[in-house]
Amino acid sequence: MIKLAAVYGLTGLMFAGFAVYSALDRNNAKRFGNAAFWGLVALSFLSGDRLGDLANGALVLGLALLAGFGLLGRGQPATTSPEDRVTLAERFGNRLFIPALMLPLVVGIGVLVLKPMVFAGQPLMDPKQATLISLALAVMVGLAVALTILKQPLISPLQEGRRLIDTVGWAVLLPQFLAALGAVFAAAGVGKEIGMLVTAYLPVDTRFAAVCVYCVGMAAFTMLMGNAFAAFPVLTGGVAIPILVGHFGGNPAVVASIGMLSGFCGTLMTPLAANFNLVPPALLEIPNRYAVIKAQIPTALLMLTINTVLMYVFAFRP
Amino acid sequence: MLILLGVAVVIVGFAVRLNPLLVVVLAALTTGWFAGLPPLAVVAAFGKAFNDNRFVSVAYLVLPLVGVVERAGIREQAARLITRLEGVSVGRLLITYMLFRQLTTAVGLMPIAGQAQTIRPIVAPMAEGAAAAQNPAITDETRFDIRALAAATDNVAVFFSEDIFVAMGSVLLMVGFLSSSKIVMDPIHLSVWAIPTALASFVVHAARLLLFDRRLRRVAKP
Numbered sequence: 001m002i003k004l005a006a007v008y009g010l011t012g013l014m015f016a017g018f019a020v021y022s023a024l025d026r027n028n029a030k031r032f033g034n035a036a037f038w039g040l041v042a043l044s045f046l047s048g049d050r051l052g053d054l055a056n057g058a059l060v061l062g063l064a065l066l067a068g069f070g071l072l073g074r075g076q077p078a079t080t081s082p083e084d085r086v087t088l089a090e091r092f093g094n095r096l097f098i099p100a101l102m103l104p105l106v107v108g109i110g111v112l113v114l115k116p117m118v119f120a121g122q123p124l125m126d127p128k129q130a131t132l133i134s135l136a137l138a139v140m141v142g143l144a145v146a147l148t149i150l151k152q153p154l155i156s157p158l159q160e161g162r163r164l165i166d167t168v169g170w171a172v173l174l175p176q177f178l179a180a181l182g183a184v185f186a187a188a189g190v191g192k193e194i195g196m197l198v199t200a201y202l203p204v205d206t207r208f209a210a211v212c213v214y215c216v217g218m219a220a221f222t223m224l225m226g227n228a229f230a231a232f233p234v235l236t237g238g239v240a241i242p243i244l245v246g247h248f249g250g251n252p253a254v255v256a257s258i259g260m261l262s263g264f265c266g267t268l269m270t271p272l273a274a275n276f277n278l279v280p281p282a283l284l285e286i287p288n289r290y291a292v293i294k295a296q297i298p299t300a301l302l303m304l305t306i307n308t309v310l311m312y313v314f315a316f317r318p
Numbered sequence: 319m320l321i322l323l324g325v326a327v328v329i330v331g332f333a334v335r336l337n338p339l340l341v342v343v344l345a346a347l348t349t350g351w352f353a354g355l356p357p358l359a360v361v362a363a364f365g366k367a368f369n370d371n372r373f374v375s376v377a378y379l380v381l382p383l384v385g386v387v388e389r390a391g392i393r394e395q396a397a398r399l400i401t402r403l404e405g406v407s408v409g410r411l412l413i414t415y416m417l418f419r420q421l422t423t424a425v426g427l428m429p430i431a432g433q434a435q436t437i438r439p440i441v442a443p444m445a446e447g448a449a450a451a452q453n454p455a456i457t458d459e460t461r462f463d464i465r466a467l468a469a470a471t472d473n474v475a476v477f478f479s480e481d482i483f484v485a486m487g488s489v490l491l492m493v494g495f496l497s498s499s500k501i502v503m504d505p506i507h508l509s510v511w512a513i514p515t516a517l518a519s520f521v522v523h524a525a526r527l528l529l530f531d532r533r534l535r536r537v538a539k540p
Contacts (some may be wrong), residue, residue: 011376048369057365068340080389089391091434096392104430131429132376142383150390160385170339176374177342184346188321224325234457241499252501256492257511264477271332280433280469283524286462296471299523306518
């Protein structure tokens with residue numbers, strides 16, 4: 001059975017390669033900072049399970065300090081010039097899309113065909129991790145195709161990957177840092193505390209007010225926690241089930257479903273949802289860190305209003 | 319009450335633009351401190367949580383592939399391809415992408431596209447190419463706006479259609495939580511009630527994209 005550990009090993013090797021080539025990059029004045037940062041990430045992926053909690057904590061502190069003191073630069077791997085790329089685009093034409101199309105194709109096959117397969121009583125891949133395992137397979141297939149039909153150098157995956165990872169920089173790890181912070185918040189009972197404040201101080205005595213408190217509360221709470229999944233149990237347990245369903249007789253399917261989607265409106269507006277909101281501006285080389293959030297706010301606010309109305313209209317029909 | 323100071327650290331830290339990785343660590347230490355944990359225990363708890371969440375960063379495995387096809391000119395080809403199509407605009411292109419992304423996500427194929435593997439190498443260069451075809455004197459500011467809108471379109475499309483797929487994590491989380499509150503429900507009921515929001519999000523976001531097109535046309539005509 002292919003397990004997630006294999007995917008972690010592959011990811012670790014990739015970051016180890018980034019670290020080695022960063023250290024050799026004389027065009028980057030901060031090359032050893034980059035090498036140390038990506039090296040620690042590689043260590044985490046390759047042997048995080050053997051390090052123990054405290055050593056992992058020290059590793060995380062090291063990463064935060066390297067980033068916090070501005071010790072990361074931007075590597076300058078040798079790559080093609082913009083002029084070369086125009087020429088190459090004319091030569092290869094739409095063949096360029098074939099390796100990129102391997103990603104959806106192989107992920108689709110992995111999730112739909114390979115995941116249910118069983119060999120000698122064992123599933124081919126860990127069914128809970130089928131998406132990530134399929135993604136890793138898809139990348140390998142895509143790279144093999146790209147190197148063959150586009151005739152790119154064998155070292156180019158590592159060097160080009162390093163070019164992109166340095167474009168994003170320390171923000172690469174922000175989603176994982178925030179996920180870990182969410183776990184610390186949950187252990188300390190931060191969610192419960194906010195939930196108690198919401199239910200103690202906000203008006204929930206009319207049906208309309210209660211719907212507004214739940215929907216807007218889901219969005220606001222998600223913005224604070226960075227994740228609708230953290231907000232859902234608190235507000236659904238605190239407001240939706242006792243008041244909207246219990247007291248006003250609302251349909252729990254409508255209430256829960258639209259409540260979660262109201263939380264997603266909050267996800268679109270918070271920097272704490274870094275993988276959706278802060279990594280893309282870095283990846284797209286937009287100078288304003290909050291540009292994607294800014295682009296999303298109007299849609300998010302309109303959708304929050306619409307969700308509130310939808311819940312009010314559909315949850316209480318006999 | 320005092321454990322909420324951790325949340326305050328996050329808000330203030332992000333607002334004054336301290337390095338976010340440092341802010342997150344400070345917030346975790348603050349929260350743990352006020353929850354009565356000794357500092358080393360907080361560091362260990364944070365380290366364990368970091369290690370348990372490594373799957374979040376596995377998605378960067380796509381970067382070497384994206385980089386290689388960029389090296390061979392995929393972004394230039396995407397921009398070239400789009401200018402050959404008649405009547406294409408930033409808004410119409412992104413609306414088409416949104417429709418594709420909503421339909422595939424609703425049937426469980428969310429991981430087939432995304433910011434790193436689709437928006438950066440293909441969709442954003444196409445959108446910029448479409449705008450440059452209409453107005454060759456396009457400013458950098460406008461290019462940044464177009465890129466941000468392309469990224470936003472992917473997020474909006476995914477967020478409001480993923481719950482239509484019954485085996486989605488958030489749907490299963492709802493089923494689990496409701497059953498722990500003695501409300502037993504088939505996930506299909508939750509998925510059905512995600513459809514009105516999905517339709518509304520398409521209308522709302524598509525309208526915004528068309529308004530953006532109008533703004534671009536007004537800028538192009540002096």
